[in-house]
Amino acid sequence: MTDGNRTLHVLIALTFTLMVAVVMLSAYMRLSATGLGCDNWPDCYGRILAGHAPHRPEWINIAHRIAASAMGLAALAIATLAWRLRRTAHRNFPLALALFGLTAFLAALGKWTHDARLPAVALGNLLGGLGMLLLLWRMHLGYSPQTAAPSGLRGWIRIGLMLVAAQAALGGMTSANFAVSSCAGLNGCEGWLQHATLAAFNPFHYLGVTQEGSFVPGATQQTLHMAHRLLALPVVAYLVWLGIGLFREKWRRSGQLLIAVAALQVALGIGAATGNPPLFLVLLHNAAAAFLLLALLTFSYRPRDPT
Numbered sequence: 688m689t690d691g692n693r694t695l696h697v698l699i700a701l702t703f704t705l706m707v708a709v710v711m712l713s714a715y716m717r718l719s720a721t722g723l724g725c726d727n728w729p730d731c732y733g734r735i736l737a738g739h740a741p742h743r744p745e746w747i748n749i750a751h752r753i754a755a756s757a758m759g760l761a762a763l764a765i766a767t768l769a770w771r772l773r774r775t776a777h778r779n780f781p782l783a784l785a786l787f788g789l790t791a792f793l794a795a796l797g798k799w800t801h802d803a804r805l806p807a808v809a810l811g812n813l814l815g816g817l818g819m820l821l822l823l824w825r826m827h828l829g830y831s832p833q834t835a836a837p838s839g840l841r842g843w844i845r846i847g848l849m850l851v852a853a854q855a856a857l858g859g860m861t862s863a864n865f866a867v868s869s870c871a872g873l874n875g876c877e878g879w880l881q882h883a884t885l886a887a888f889n890p891f892h893y894l895g896v897t898q899e900g901s902f903v904p905g906a907t908q909q910t911l912h913m914a915h916r917l918l919a920l921p922v923v924a925y926l927v928w929l930g931i932g933l934f935r936e937k938w939r940r941s942g943q944l945l946i947a948v949a950a951l952q953v954a955l956g957i958g959a960a961t962g963n964p965p966l967f968l969v970l971l972h973n974a975a976a977a978f979l980l981l982a983l984l985t986f987s988y989r990p991r992d993p994t
């Protein structure tokens with residue numbers, strides 16, 4: 688490996704670590720702003736929609752601002768270095784450009800609006816952050832010695848990656864529409880299917896509050912909450928099937944890990960869906976989703992690809 692590529696790899700690895708911190712801090716800021724885990728549940732949930740400022744320690748805001756600015760500089764440095772090294776590591780440049788594009792998108796989103804009434808903002812924040820993590824990890828994989836997953840499974844693993852991404856996006860919509868309290872209890876909401884609406888999946892509709900300033904969840908929230916729960920069934924079944932496939936093909940540890948994290952994700956999801964979930968539990972649910980995506984990207988990577 689050339690000196691330039693070694694420097695780029697170190698920069699990518701450090702930026703990935705920084706990005707993990709940015710994703711977790713952003714998730715904390717987003718979720719604490721909704722009122723998750725607040726004291727007089729469920730009245731306090733969604734109060735931000737009526738213009739109430741979120742309560743959180745000031746150091747979190749400062750840490751997030753510093754980490755996000757550092758991330759912007761790091762993305763620029765990676766794109767510049769990847770451009771210079773495009774002859775020896777030609778695959779890195781488009782990935783680095785996409786990373787820089789996503790960083791600019793998230794910075795613009797933050798400047799453009801903090802309006803919690805528009806679900807697209809929280810959704811963009813969640814998906815943009817996960818996308819950046821995946822791009823950095825993909826660039827890192829290009830430099831790491833790896834054995835290839837069985838070729839017969841790689842296509843199926845990529846489908847798994849897309850399914851988990853779709854499920855994460857639906858989770859983001861559930862959260863961004865303040866739908867956590869809409870179907871408390873294991874059985875879900877009774878009669879939700881009669882009111883289910885396709886309009887619920889539009890992230891560009893504004894959420895409203897009553898004249899008294901309270902948020903009243905309705906059909907949109909029930910539809911999203913139940914859709915997220917129901918899609919989890921085939922997605923998790925698929926992950927277990929993939930895990931068994933990997934296990935049988937001598938990728939035992941990877942198969943076991945995939946099944947274990949999928950099971951953990953279901954347990955965390957059930958915890959989040961029943962009653963007033965503590966904030967840390969939803970943060971873990973978020974982290975497990977990111978972990979599943981990274982694991983599937985690793986298993987689907989073909990090491991013979993030139994970096």
Ligand code: HEM
Pocket residue numbers: 714718723813851854855856857858859861862863865866867915916919922923949952953955956957959960969972973976979
């Ligand atoms: C592979 C399976 C799953 C994945 C990848 C996944 C992913 C996610 C993600 C990324 C979020 C958004 C969190 C945030 O905004 O930061 C979320 C939210 C949520 N998930 Fe899941 N989830 C899965 C399974 C489940 C299951 C099985 C349940 C319940 C039975 C569940 C219940 C919830 C609830 C209630 C929320 C909203 C929490 C909030 O308001 O922030 N999830 N999910």
